[in-house]
Amino acid sequence: MTTADSHRFTNLSVTVTDDGIWDVVLSRPEKRNALNLDTVDALIDLFTAAPREDARAVVLSGAGDHFCAGLDLVEHHKADRSPAEFWQVCLRWHEAFNKMEYGGVPVICALTGAVVGGGLELASAAHIRVADQSTYFALPEGQRGLFTGGGATIRVTDLVGKARMIDMMLTGRVYQGQEAIDLGLAQYLADDSRAHAMDLAHKIAENLPLTNFAICSAVSHMSNMSALDAAYAEACVAGVVNTQPDARARLAAFADKSGPRIRPQQD
Incomplete structure (x- = not known):
């Protein structure tokens, strides 16, 4: 540190x-x-x-x-x-x-x-x-x-x-x-x-910075909007975040099952 x-x-x-x-x-x-x-x-x-x-x-x-x-x-x-x-x-x-x-x-x-x-x-x-x-x-x-x-x-x-x-x-x-x-x-x-x-x-x-940025800014902004405006804004943000080049390797890992899987926690 x-x-x-x-x-x-x-x-x-x-x-x-x-x-x-x-x-x-x-x-x-x-x-x-x-x-x-x-x-x-x-x-x-x-x-x-x-x-x-x-x-x-x-x-x-x-x-x-x-x-x-x-x-x-x-x-x-x-x-x-x-x-x-x-x-x-x-x-x-x-x-x-x-x-x-x-x-x-x-x-x-x-x-x-x-x-x-x-x-x-x-x-x-x-x-x-x-x-x-x-x-x-x-x-x-x-x-x-x-x-x-x-x-x-x-x-x-x-x-x-x-x-x-x-x-x-x-x-x-x-x-x-x-x-x-x-x-x-x-x-x-x-x-x-x-x-x-x-x-x-x-x-x-470990998340992609752009994804974290969207989560930690867009969600709060959308909560201040009408439902109709928030839906439009969400689509715009998703259009940018979900097509970012850095996400392709993670999507490929999901597709070929080499990436981490979501599982319920075990007691």
């Missing part, structure tokens, strides 16, 4: 594996990796750079015991921002998370401990989320006199539904373990979320 230029990304530790996986760690453990403005700007820079520098996948985790406790409330309190100033802060959060979701590089979050408030907004912008037994999810904005500003009303609602989203915000309800998986807050529950996330990333990195 090689260490990426650390100075490029404030509060993020970045290493790159030989197969192009960016191992990114939120590095404010003393703050439970809460997101201050410098870290949000670093996420914008990182997810701008990743597709341009041929990252094959990104694994995002948090240093210490927690993934991310959300907005840095101490910074927010001290800044005493005006409504217009905080509006701009929220737009920067949206820029970071949109670059994650729509950028075309698979993003896998390895979750531990707190995935709370803005931390859940960050995780929900990833394509795959892996939790462990310590992981808990909450949106405590109601108790703190706040409202979500980083996309929870969109992405978390998509994951759990409007009624549960409102309940989480009003009551501070906490989800964890298998219940969180069943609700869609994460797709995997593992003993070691980071190891499992890295295993998934290595597997995903």
Whole structure:
């Protein structure tokens, strides 16, 4: 593994594996990796750079015991921002998370401990989320006199539904373990979320880059369209991806039965 230029990304530790996986760690453990403005700007820079520098996948985790406790409330309190100033802060959060979701590089979050408030907004912008037994999810904005500003009303609602989203915000309800998986807050529950996330990333990195790009950008765009427009867009994307020259060898391996076969998992 090689260490990426650390100075490029404030509060993020970045290493790159030989197969192009960016191992990114939120590095404010003393703050439970809460997101201050410098870290949000670093996420914008990182997810701008990743597709341009041929990252094959990104694994995002948090240093210490927690993934991310959300907005840095101490910074927010001290800044005493005006409504217009905080509006701009929220737009920067949206820029970071949109670059994650729509950028075309698979993003896998390895979750531990707190995935709370803005931390859940960050995780929900990833394509795959892996939790462990310590992981808990909450949106405590109601108790703190706040409202979500980083996309929870969109992405978390998509994951759990409007009624549960409102309940989480009003009551501070906490989800964890298998219940969180069943609700869609994460797709995997593992003993070691980071190891499992890295295993998934290595597997995903074996896919053709154009195919991964389409999966990790087009699906989200299509979900914002009408059914008729999404069907047309899907046909266009399939026309490009399914005829890419690099896919011919894989199709040939399927045809002559030399390639991997899809089998059910054995217990």
